[in-house]
Amino acid sequence: MSGQPNTRLSDLFGLAGWSKGELARLVNRQAAAMGHPQLSTDTSRVRRWIDVGEIPRDPVPRVLAALFTERLGRVVTIEDLGLVRRGRAGRQHAAGSTENPDGVPWAPERTAAFLTEFTGMDLMLNRRGLVGAGAALAAGSALSSAMHDWLHTDPVLAADAPRIGDPLHADPAGFDRYEAAPIGSEELDELERSVEVFRAWDAARGGGLQRKAVVGQLNEVGGMLAYRHPDRHQRRLWGVAANLAVLAGWMSHDVGLEPTAQKYFLIAAHAAREGGDRPRAGEALSRAARQKVHLGQPDEALHLMKLAKSGAGDQAQPRTRAMLHTIEAWAQASMGRGQAMRRTLGEAEELFVSAKGDEEPLSWMQMFDEADLRGMQALAYRTLAEHDPSAAPIAARHAKEALELRGPMRQRSQIFDYISLASACFIGDDPEQADRYARLALVSMGETSSQRTWDRLRQMYRLTAQYSGYPKIDALREEIKVALPKSRGRGGGTAPA
Numbered sequence: 001m002s003g004q005p006n007t008r009l010s011d012l013f014g015l016a017g018w019s020k021g022e023l024a025r026l027v028n029r030q031a032a033a034m035g036h037p038q039l040s041t042d043t044s045r046v047r048r049w050i051d052v053g054e055i056p057r058d059p060v061p062r063v064l065a066a067l068f069t070e071r072l073g074r075v076v077t078i079e080d081l082g083l084v085r086r087g088r089a090g091r092q093h094a095a096g097s098t099e100n101p102d103g104v105p106w107a108p109e110r111t112a113a114f115l116t117e118f119t120g121m122d123l124m125l126n127r128r129g130l131v132g133a134g135a136a137l138a139a140g141s142a143l144s145s146a147m148h149d150w151l152h153t154d155p156v157l158a159a160d161a162p163r164i165g166d167p168l169h170a171d172p173a174g175f176d177r178y179e180a181a182p183i184g185s186e187e188l189d190e191l192e193r194s195v196e197v198f199r200a201w202d203a204a205r206g207g208g209l210q211r212k213a214v215v216g217q218l219n220e221v222g223g224m225l226a227y228r229h230p231d232r233h234q235r236r237l238w239g240v241a242a243n244l245a246v247l248a249g250w251m252s253h254d255v256g257l258e259p260t261a262q263k264y265f266l267i268a269a270h271a272a273r274e275g276g277d278r279p280r281a282g283e284a285l286s287r288a289a290r291q292k293v294h295l296g297q298p299d300e301a302l303h304l305m306k307l308a309k310s311g312a313g314d315q316a317q318p319r320t321r322a323m324l325h326t327i328e329a330w331a332q333a334s335m336g337r338g339q340a341m342r343r344t345l346g347e348a349e350e351l352f353v354s355a356k357g358d359e360e361p362l363s364w365m366q367m368f369d370e371a372d373l374r375g376m377q378a379l380a381y382r383t384l385a386e387h388d389p390s391a392a393p394i395a396a397r398h399a400k401e402a403l404e405l406r407g408p409m410r411q412r413s414q415i416f417d418y419i420s421l422a423s424a425c426f427i428g429d430d431p432e433q434a435d436r437y438a439r440l441a442l443v444s445m446g447e448t449s450s451q452r453t454w455d456r457l458r459q460m461y462r463l464t465a466q467y468s469g470y471p472k473i474d475a476l477r478e479e480i481k482v483a484l485p486k487s488r489g490r491g492g493g494t495a496p497a
Contacts, residue, residue: 203410206412312324426460
């Protein structure tokens with residue numbers, strides 16, 4: 001008991017709209033349903049949890065997490081509720097403190113437990129795409145300050161940690177966990193191949209259709225990490241966890257589950273670091289930065305990119321560093337910093353060229369090829385064109401180069417290229433060509449399950465207003481209005497009027 005109010009639990013309790021007595025009754029009922037009929041709580045005990053920071057014994061935190069998850073329609077973990085016992089000495093700041101307002105990073109031994117808990121709660125949700133009231137993204141500056149020291153220190157792998165009382169052998173998540181068992185190199189090969197299959201599907205069709213499958217696979221890997229494997233296997237397993245968590249985050253972002261996506265990116269960074277792969281941890285954080293730019297928070301994205309680049313360290317291959325530079329450039333373009341953006345993109349191109357003929361790109365970097373480089377250049381210049389219209393022709397040129405280079409299984413990226421190209425044409429006062437490319441994007445969008453493509457289309461739609469009265473553009477505007485799904489009130493904007 002801390003003697004201080006549990007502000008995390010209090011905030012979520014307020015969002016849920018329960019009375020303390022109602023929550024007590026729900027806890028008793030849910031506990032019985034989860035196989036704990038002997039558990040009994042009351043209003044006074046709920047009051048102590050909230051008002052004086054009393055942490056109830058297991059299974060109550062898990063019961064509460066399940067109740068709040070179902071009530072708010074988004075994943076709520078034990079960490080989110082402020083109900084994790086902090087019994088470990090060291091330099092870790094308490095979750096919710098000024099130094100660590102977001103409760104990250106968590107202690108190394110919590111990574112597997114948190115991974116399993118979070119994915120298990122995510123899988124409990126029966127409705128995809130509903131984000132509960134009050135769900136929010138942590139500020140990029142807060143995340144980077146909280147994680148900087150952690151990312152720059154070497155983790156203690158599970159293989160080197162004491163075996164007695166190891167939390168990785170506990171069952172803090174408690175939802176459908178099977179008995180942990182060892183896996184061999186063949187099973188790891190299969191897991192790594194499954195990541196490639198999921199990654200290819202995401203690139204082709206978007207995140208909506210396979211998100212639950214990826215989350216389920218990640219949940220299984222979390223269970224595997226509860227077993228003590230040889231160091232070489234443990235590292236590979238952490239690598240699989242990092243790759244799946246990045247995919248789960250990217251797919252969640254792709255369908256508009258923004259707070260959920262951010263948690264997966266943080267899980268991925270933790271998993272990569274546990275496996276000793278700092279470049280992978282940096283790339284995971286760069287995904288969170290891309291998310292921030294998409295949501296109109298480029299200043300926070302730059303905070304995260306500074307951390308991602310320094311965290312990746314000298315181990316990062318030139319291609320990885322080139323990719324990180326393109327994201328930084330997009331954030332700079334969003335802030336109208338044209339000179340900085342051009343310099344950063346120039347560095348990205350130099351790094352990418354220097355990587356040719358070098359060592360083979362890592363599995364998680366194979367999607368970043370020359371087409372992706374050109375596509376990111378197009379996006380950055382198209383974004384800058386909102387501040388400086390002279391950038392529009394350069395954006396159009398890069399978008400055309402990207403389209404020429406795209407493979408047949410990169411449909412979502414092709415849609416983004418078409419939208420960048422159409423937007424550049426609108427800004428460059430070429431409505432005829434803009435109409436052509438916008439329609440090519442519309443034709444393809446029905447084949448993907450990507451909220452981000454609709455968000456970008458809404459951004460392009462704004463540019464059509466200045467051509468209202470042109471018969472072709474008026475018809476295009478009507479087609480876009482019919483095609484756009486109803487907005488869910490998130491960062492991508494509202495449906496056009």
